[in-house]
Amino acid sequence: xxxxxxxxxxxxxxxxxxxxxxKLWVVIGLLFVLGAAGCSQSTAKTGGSSAKPQVIQNIGSDxxxxxxxxxxxxYQNVEPNVSVEVSGGGSGLGIAALINGTAxxxxxxRHIEPDEEAAVVAHSGSKPREFLVGFDALSIYVHKxxxxxxxxxxELHEIYAEGGKIDRWSxxxxxxxxxxxxxxxxxxxxxxNSGTYHxxxxxxxxxxxxFKLGSLDMNGSKDVVELVSHTPGAIGxxxxxxxxxxxxxxxxxxxxxxxxxxxxxxxTLDKSYPISRPMFMYTPGEPPAxxxxxxxxxxxxxxxxxxxxxxxxxxxxxxxxx
Amino acid sequence: MTASQxxxxxxxxxxxxxxxxxxxxxxxxxxxxxxxxxxxFVFGIFLFVLREGAPLIxxxxxxxxxxxxxxxxxxxxxxxxxxGALIVGTLSVTGLAMLFAVPxxxxxxxxxxxxxxxxxxxxxKIVIEMLAAIPSIVWGFIGLSVMNRLIQQYLPAPxxxxxxxxxxxxxxxxxxxxxSIGEDALKAVPDSYREAAMAMGATRWQTVYRVLxxxxxxxxxxxxxxxxGRAIGETMAVLMATGHAVNIPKSIFDxxxxxxxxIAAELGETAVGSDHYRMLFLIGVLLFSITFVVxxxxxxxxxxxxxx
Numbered sequence: 001x002x003x004x005x006x007x008x009x010x011x012x013x014x015x016x017x018x019x020x021x022x023k024l025w026v027v028i029g030l031l032f033v034l035g036a037a038g039c040s041q042s043t044a045k046t047g048g049s050s051a052k053p054q055v056i057q058n059i060g061s062d063x064x065x066x067x068x069x070x071x072x073x074x075y076q077n078v079e080p081n082v083s084v085e086v087s088g089g090g091s092g093l094g095i096a097a098l099i100n101g102t103a104x105x106x107x108x109x110r111h112i113e114p115d116e117e118a119a120v121v122a123h124s125g126s127k128p129r130e131f132l133v134g135f136d137a138l139s140i141y142v143h144k145x146x147x148x149x150x151x152x153x154x155e156l157h158e159i160y161a162e163g164g165k166i167d168r169w170s171x172x173x174x175x176x177x178x179x180x181x182x183x184x185x186x187x188x189x190x191x192x193n194s195g196t197y198h199x200x201x202x203x204x205x206x207x208x209x210x211f212k213l214g215s216l217d218m219n220g221s222k223d224v225v226e227l228v229s230h231t232p233g234a235i236g237x238x239x240x241x242x243x244x245x246x247x248x249x250x251x252x253x254x255x256x257x258x259x260x261x262x263x264x265x266x267x268t269l270d271k272s273y274p275i276s277r278p279m280f281m282y283t284p285g286e287p288p289a290x291x292x293x294x295x296x297x298x299x300x301x302x303x304x305x306x307x308x309x310x311x312x313x314x315x316x317x318x319x320x321x322x
Numbered sequence: 323m324t325a326s327q328x329x330x331x332x333x334x335x336x337x338x339x340x341x342x343x344x345x346x347x348x349x350x351x352x353x354x355x356x357x358x359x360x361x362x363f364v365f366g367i368f369l370f371v372l373r374e375g376a377p378l379i380x381x382x383x384x385x386x387x388x389x390x391x392x393x394x395x396x397x398x399x400x401x402x403x404x405x406g407a408l409i410v411g412t413l414s415v416t417g418l419a420m421l422f423a424v425p426x427x428x429x430x431x432x433x434x435x436x437x438x439x440x441x442x443x444x445x446x447k448i449v450i451e452m453l454a455a456i457p458s459i460v461w462g463f464i465g466l467s468v469m470n471r472l473i474q475q476y477l478p479a480p481x482x483x484x485x486x487x488x489x490x491x492x493x494x495x496x497x498x499x500x501x502s503i504g505e506d507a508l509k510a511v512p513d514s515y516r517e518a519a520m521a522m523g524a525t526r527w528q529t530v531y532r533v534l535x536x537x538x539x540x541x542x543x544x545x546x547x548x549x550x551g552r553a554i555g556e557t558m559a560v561l562m563a564t565g566h567a568v569n570i571p572k573s574i575f576d577x578x579x580x581x582x583x584x585i586a587a588e589l590g591e592t593a594v595g596s597d598h599y600r601m602l603f604l605i606g607v608l609l610f611s612i613t614f615v616v617x618x619x620x621x622x623x624x625x626x627x628x629x630x
């Protein structure tokens with residue numbers, strides 16, 4: 001049973017097989033799982049409503065959605081009367097919700113733009129407040145058998161940006177990737193509306209620059225790492241927290257010849273790692289007491305501990321080590 | 323039908339109560355609406371899709387859009403909407419899929435219809451129908467996790483998510499359609515043809531390719547074209563298995579991107595009413611036109627069958 005659940009293809013072979021008993025069990029199992037999911041949802045709802053909770057709407061960045069979810073869950077234990085509802089959709093969507101007044105907190109992995117700020121002022125009458133809640137570092141991943149030891153931003157530009165001249169590993173001096181079958185660099189990227197795509201494009205391809213065509217555009221941070229881990233000739237970028245044993249994170253230098261640094265909490269905080277960005281939360285004007293205490297908790301050591309646990313970079317290591 | 327006959331048919335109705343007549347009329351009307359609704363929906367959807375995309379039609383340089391491969395819808399410096407590579411991607415993955423699926427599907431149809439009997443035949447038909455019922459996301463998952471590794475390991479492919487991977491999945495998805503329609507086409511060939519061939523001393527294989535294939539030609543063509551229609555419209559599986567790279571493939575191991583996958587990956591997060599949003603709807607119109615042409619061809623082929 002457990003085996004079937006872990007592997008959908010095994011489940012399928014049971015479903016198409018003529019073993020009626022096995023088939024029956026699979027169907028019963030599926031019904032049970034569906035039923036259980038339905039029940040747990042309904043109990044969660046009734047449990048919340050009995051205590052007359054205050055709800056905080058938290059909308060925005062996909063990069064931050066895992067983190068925001070983890071905060072919201074943990075905060076249930078701290079303050080059971082406040083329930084935080086988290087949804088993703090992108091930084092732009094979060095700020096749009098802030099303007100419309102449908103979000104109490106907008107998550108954003110970029111600064112609010114001046115015209116967006118003006119729209120919030122026009123709508124709510126007060127300036128949006130910005131809270132820096134952590135950092136995200138984008139790591140460069142290659143297959144674990146790739147012998148490359150470091151890369152510079154210029155080389156990344158030549159590999160990824162439109163018009164860039166590096167297409168082959170041999171141009172970087174890498175000739176012995178086991179099982180790669182080709183010298184070609186397999187570029188792994190993200191779909192063109194992801195915040196990570198936009199940020200990487202800005203840093204690597206330039207403010208007005210574009211990516212070179214022909215990269216494999218994955219739909220999630222995890223998918224990038226997954227594909228790189230199976231593809232010896234691949235290079236990809238994804239969040240620092242998505243590192244696994246089957247890929248290799250490579251140190252990045254600002255310029256060729258300069259010291260290359262690996263992404264880490266320390267190198268992000270002292271700004272020596274070149275591809276990292278701040279993560280913000282915005283509220284429309286001065287937040288009400290329950291929202292304020294939620295943000296205070298996020299900025300406290302307890303909240304920042306969760307930043308580290310979910311694979312992002314907390315604000316202050318000194319505070320974190322207490 | 324003569325006048326007296328229609329009278330006979332109408333007479334019992336006269337005897338019924340007003341309510342019964344009204345009830346029957348209502349049901350008739352509902353059934354009629356159900357029948358017509360398909361047409362309304364098709365046109366409604368087409369018009370809706372076209373309306374969303376229409377404001378952009380005049381603003382685009384269409385030769386560039388259709389033949390350039392530069393797809394940069396979210397560029398900050400230079401927005402370009404070239405769908406050339408996406409069209410080539412769609413056509414190449416569909417073409418390769420049909421290269422696998424048509425011989426395989428027609429072969430299976432011949433086996434089911436001509437060479438198997440009794441329990442074998444029934445089991446085969448049921449299992450093939452089951453193959454058609456597997457959701458495309460499951461196929462995509464197989465492509466992403468199973469085929470990706472197999473292709474990477476056993477074939478000289480630099481990356482496992484590629485044209486071949488997508489084409490194999492699409493082939494597996496369209497085979498059931500080709501088999502069931504192909505089988506119907508073969509079944510429609512009168513038994514007298516088979517008997518005549520046998521009387522002439524033809525072997526079973528000779529009967530199949532000399533007598534049945536020509537006789538069922540249009541039906542088999544329709545089966546293949548409906549398979550094509552299925553493959554062109556498929557989204558989730560190709561999104562997950564082809565690598566989703568804007569690229570004109572030079573070998574079957576190159577990653578590609580299709581029209582459908584582009585819409586699926588990008589529409590969810592574009593601002594409603596933006597040029598990018600409208601462009602995705604225009605891609606929808608393009609796809610709609612391609613599938614319409616394919617289905618029309620299939621329909622004409624089926625009509626050809628009926629005439630025979």
